[in-house]
Amino acid sequence: xxxxxxxxxxxxxxxxxxxxxxxxxxxxxxxxxxxxxxxxxxxxxxxxxxxxxxxxxxxxxxxxxxxxxxxxxxxx
Amino acid sequence: xxxxxxxxxxxxxxxxxxxxxxxxxxxxxxxxxxxxxxxxxxxxxxxxxxxxxxxxxxxxxxxxxxxxxxxxxxxxxxxxxxxxxxxxxxxxxxxxxxxxxxxxxxxxxxxxxxxxxxxxxxxxxxxxxxxxxxxxxxxxxxxxxxxxxxxxxxxxxxxxxxxxxxxxxxxxxxxxxxxxxxxxxxxxxxxxxxxxxxxxxxxxxxxxxxxxxxxxxxxxxxxxxxxxxxxxxxxxxxxxxxxxxxxxxxxxxxxxxxxxxxxxxxxxxxxxxxxxxxxxxxxxxxxxxxxxxxxxxxxxxxxxxxxxxxxxxxxxxxxxxxxxxxxxxxxxxxxxxxxxxxxxxxxxxxxxxxxxxxxxxxxxxxxxxxxxxxxxxxxxxxxxxxxxxxxxxxxxxxxxxxxxxxxxxxxxx
Numbered sequence: 001x002x003x004x005x006x007x008x009x010x011x012x013x014x015x016x017x018x019x020x021x022x023x024x025x026x027x028x029x030x031x032x033x034x035x036x037x038x039x040x041x042x043x044x045x046x047x048x049x050x051x052x053x054x055x056x057x058x059x060x061x062x063x064x065x066x067x068x069x070x071x072x073x074x075x076x
Numbered sequence: 077x078x079x080x081x082x083x084x085x086x087x088x089x090x091x092x093x094x095x096x097x098x099x100x101x102x103x104x105x106x107x108x109x110x111x112x113x114x115x116x117x118x119x120x121x122x123x124x125x126x127x128x129x130x131x132x133x134x135x136x137x138x139x140x141x142x143x144x145x146x147x148x149x150x151x152x153x154x155x156x157x158x159x160x161x162x163x164x165x166x167x168x169x170x171x172x173x174x175x176x177x178x179x180x181x182x183x184x185x186x187x188x189x190x191x192x193x194x195x196x197x198x199x200x201x202x203x204x205x206x207x208x209x210x211x212x213x214x215x216x217x218x219x220x221x222x223x224x225x226x227x228x229x230x231x232x233x234x235x236x237x238x239x240x241x242x243x244x245x246x247x248x249x250x251x252x253x254x255x256x257x258x259x260x261x262x263x264x265x266x267x268x269x270x271x272x273x274x275x276x277x278x279x280x281x282x283x284x285x286x287x288x289x290x291x292x293x294x295x296x297x298x299x300x301x302x303x304x305x306x307x308x309x310x311x312x313x314x315x316x317x318x319x320x321x322x323x324x325x326x327x328x329x330x331x332x333x334x335x336x337x338x339x340x341x342x343x344x345x346x347x348x349x350x351x352x353x354x355x356x357x358x359x360x361x362x363x364x365x366x367x368x369x370x371x372x373x374x375x376x377x378x379x380x381x382x383x384x385x386x387x388x389x390x391x392x393x394x395x396x397x398x399x400x401x402x403x404x405x406x407x408x409x410x411x412x413x414x415x416x417x418x419x420x421x422x423x424x425x426x427x428x429x430x431x432x433x434x435x436x437x438x439x440x441x442x443x444x445x446x447x448x449x450x451x452x453x454x455x456x457x458x459x460x461x462x463x464x465x466x467x468x469x470x471x472x473x474x475x476x477x478x479x480x481x482x483x484x485x486x487x488x489x
Contacts (some may be wrong), residue, residue, distance in 0.1 A: 037210070047203065
């Protein structure tokens with residue numbers, strides 16, 4: 001599974017959406033109606049999945065943002 | 077002062093996930109207790125439980141809302157939505173500030189507590205899930221019911237251990253009686269069949285160790301030796317008679333009295349003479365303005381622990397006098413459901429209301445050996461057809477909380 005696919009799975013599960021609705025360019029706050037609790041939970045799940053720490057959700061608004069952030073952290 | 081009637085009911089129980097399935101099980105003496113499947117209880121010598129079966133929260137409520145809830149909230153919301161639908165109250169057609177919620181739990185989101193404390197230990201303080209607090213806090217069942225139904229009136233949760241559900245119904249009754257709301261979704265919910273919940277009660281030696289589901293919950297039997305943990309929820313729609321008549325609602329029964337007292341005795345043991353429970357029963361009969369001989373049925377707390385059942389028997393005698401106590405029919409439906417803790421008083425209120433409505437008294441099953449300390453008529457093993465006018469519902473909680481509600485058969489005004 002790629003980083004994108006894992007993140008997609010987490011978002012699909014948390015927000016109860018279809019996979020087709022969660023693409024790299026999707027803005028999860030605006031397009032998927034994620035509220036602050038959803039966002040915190042998605043970040044928590046990503047931290048668990050990749051064993052990383054996301055210090056701030058600032059600047060993270062699209063699925064691609066999350067993928068890039070995770071890839072930077074896991075490459076290091 | 078408003079009269080208060082029951083116009084809707086909902087339940088999630090070990091006997092089925094609707095008020096109708098629950099009652100059909102009770103009136104046929106069906107046992108909802110089975111092998112403990114949620115985890116291996118061998119180490120604490122616990123083998124059976126009253127588990128909820130085939131419950132899918134996402135089928136009865138918004139999927140996203142369901143995902144944000146601990147099972148104790150899911151059960152409560154499912155029961156409340158059923159009661160709301162059953163009452164045929166349309167939230168769009170009423171003033172939502174006049175519909176309130178009073179639904180409690182003995183413990184709250186114990187599954188969320190257990191899993192997140194384990195996660196904290198394994199992964200660190202900074203890995204606790206953001207949904208931990210909203211899933212765990214005990215009031216969230218009432219909060220979620222308000223969100224799911226649109227109810228904007230008084231919104232509270234009462235926490236009185238195993239009396240939570242019955243205290244909630246009693247306090248909701250008074251809320252309507254004194255005019256603070258026209259309708260109240262009232263009841264209790266619990267989901268504590270997990271490792272920490274069961275091992276905690278096992279450590280108190282409160283749980284039955286029997287391996288046979290048909291011999292584990294044996295209220296008022298001489299060989300009783302502990303309760304069987306159950307889970308689920310019950311919610312009643314209580315409504316002012318004025319409102320119910322105005323919208324030509326179906327009326328199941330009337331709630332006419334409530335008594336609440338404290339033992340001031342011991343954290344977990346009831347006072348052996350049952351005096352605290354007896355006072356609550358007397359208060360409920362006083363408010364109902366009836367005499368002990370008017371009571372045809374008591375749905376007992378009847379947990380199947382040695383201490384509860386003898387002390388409750390003494391309480392019934394103290395409250396009613398020997399003559400009326402020897403005449404009244406008493407049963408513990410926990411023989412069929414196990415003990416739903418904060419949900420118990422609520423599903424048992426449904427049992428009392430249906431017993432009045434249909435003239436069928438649910439039995440105490442698994443009753444084999446008589447106990448000289450429990451010598452009342454416990455409707456042993458077989459349901460009984462009998463028309464009665466008044467029923468009491470007893471709930472007695474750790475901490476010495478005693479709650480008794482009194483229901484009356486609805487025969488029109």
